[in-house]
Amino acid sequence: MNTEKQKEIIRHFDQSTILVVGDLMLDRYLHGTMTRISPDAPAPLIEISSENFRLGGAANAINTVCEMGGEVLAAGVVGDDWFGRRLIHLLNQKNVDTSGLIESKERPTTVKTRVIASHQYILRLDRENREKIPPESTRHILEFINANIDKIDAVLLSDYDKGVVSQMLIDGVLRATGTAAKPVIVFPKITNFFNYNGVSLVITDLEKASSLTGIRQINETSIRNMGQWMLTHLECDHILITQGNDMMSLFVKNGKVTHMSARSGELHNITGNIDTIASVIALCLASGISTLDDAVQMAIIAAQVVPENAECTFLTREQLMQTLDSMTP
Numbered sequence: 001m002n003t004e005k006q007k008e009i010i011r012h013f014d015q016s017t018i019l020v021v022g023d024l025m026l027d028r029y030l031h032g033t034m035t036r037i038s039p040d041a042p043a044p045l046i047e048i049s050s051e052n053f054r055l056g057g058a059a060n061a062i063n064t065v066c067e068m069g070g071e072v073l074a075a076g077v078v079g080d081d082w083f084g085r086r087l088i089h090l091l092n093q094k095n096v097d098t099s100g101l102i103e104s105k106e107r108p109t110t111v112k113t114r115v116i117a118s119h120q121y122i123l124r125l126d127r128e129n130r131e132k133i134p135p136e137s138t139r140h141i142l143e144f145i146n147a148n149i150d151k152i153d154a155v156l157l158s159d160y161d162k163g164v165v166s167q168m169l170i171d172g173v174l175r176a177t178g179t180a181a182k183p184v185i186v187f188p189k190i191t192n193f194f195n196y197n198g199v200s201l202v203i204t205d206l207e208k209a210s211s212l213t214g215i216r217q218i219n220e221t222s223i224r225n226m227g228q229w230m231l232t233h234l235e236c237d238h239i240l241i242t243q244g245n246d247m248m249s250l251f252v253k254n255g256k257v258t259h260m261s262a263r264s265g266e267l268h269n270i271t272g273n274i275d276t277i278a279s280v281i282a283l284c285l286a287s288g289i290s291t292l293d294d295a296v297q298m299a300i301i302a303a304q305v306v307p308e309n310a311e312c313t314f315l316t317r318e319q320l321m322q323t324l325d326s327m328t329p
Contacts, residue, residue: 001294003324009287009298010321014069016286017151018279021075021141021173022158022165024101025057025110025128026087034117046117055090056112058158064279065156066094067316070286073148075100075141076164077133079109100144102137110162132163142172149180153286156278157199161189170195183285187274194233200285201238201292202230203278209241220259227251238292242277250296258293260300273303276315301327 032048055063062072074096078084080103087109091098107129115123141164155177159165170192177184183200193212196202209226210217217223223241230239231251239251247261277299284295305323306315 001290001297003327006294006298006301007321007324009284009289010068010317010324012287013283013317014071016153016283017071017073018065018154018156018282018286019073019075019145019148019152020058020062020065020156020158021145021169022058022061022156023110023160023162024059024062024074024076024078024087024164025055025112025160025162026059026083026090027054027056028052028083028111028113029054030113030115032115032117034120034122044117044122046115046122053086053090055087057110057160057162058156059087059091061156061158061275061279062091062096063094064276064315065283066096068279068283068320069317070283071095071097073097073100073152075144077102077104077107077137077141079103079107080105081109083109083111083127100141100148102133102140104133104137107131107133107163128162130161130163132166135168138166138168138172141169142176145173145176149176149182152182154282155182155184156282157184157186157188157196158275158278159186159188159192161191165192167192167195174198183282185278185282185285187278197235199234199236201240201281202234202236203240203242203274203281204230205242205274223249224251224257227257240277240281240296242274248277248296248300250293252292258296260293260297273306276302276306280320 029052030048031050032046034044034046036045038045062074065072078087088098108127110128113125185201186196186199187203213226213229215222215226227239231253237253241249247259250258280299280302281295284298289295302320
C-alpha cells in the first residue's frame, strides 16, 4: 500500500470507534533529587519535586486510539478510590465513554508508581489486586458490551493479568463480536494465552512465543515453527510476533507467513510498544484497510516513531502523518 493510501486510511481514523476491554492502570511518576543516604536505613533519600499521572495498561491503548483520532468505549474495573477517580478524569478529558467502567469497593485501582531522581529511574512501587473480578462484575461488563456492540468497529482486549480478563469475559466478548462480525485484537500475558481461541489477531513478542511453545529462537525457521504452533493451538485467524528492534512476523491460518520490518531507521523498542501496535492495527481494520499485512506495516511505522520517553508511550495522528510525509520520495 502506497503512502497516499496510508494517509487516506489515517484520515478516516476519526470515523472509527474502538471498544477497549481489560486491565486499566494509572501510571504515577514522582520526580525528585537524590540528596543523601537516609539516616534510617542504607537507602537513598529523594526529595520529591513533582508528581505526574499518565494512563497505563489498557488505558494506554485507549490513549493511543484517542490521540490517533478514534473514538473509544472503555470497559473494565477501577477502584472506588482517589486513584480510580483520577484515572476516570483523565479518560474523560480524552472524551472516552467511561459508562462501561465499574468502580469497585473491594479492590484498589492498579497504580504503578515510578520514582525518578536526577533523570535516573530509581524504583517502581505497584499497588494492585490480581485476583479475578467476581462473576457479577464480568456480567455487568458483558451487558455493556452487548448493549453497545452495534456502535463499535473493532475490539481491543488488553490483558495484563490483573484480574479483569477471565474465560467468562473472553467467551462473552467472542459471542458478541462473532454475531456482529467485529474483529478482536488481543495482546495477552502468558496466563490466559490459550483462552483466546477464535479471535482475529493475537499479538505477542518473541520471548513469550518461545516460552509458550518451548521452541528456542535459532533462526527464521524456528520463528516460523512458533507461529504455526500457536495458530494450531489457538485456532485463531492470525498471530503477530514482534521481534525486538528488527521486525514483525505475521502468520495466517491459511499457512501464509510474512516478515515485515521498518522501511528506514531502527524501531524504538518494538516489544515495549505493543499498546501502540495493537491500537493502530485496530484503527486500520476499523477504517477499511484492505489487508492485515497493510495494517501491520502501518503499525510498524507507528512503533518506529513513538517517543523514547519513559512518560510518553503514545503518538499522535499528526506525528504519524508527518512521518509518512518524510518517507515520501
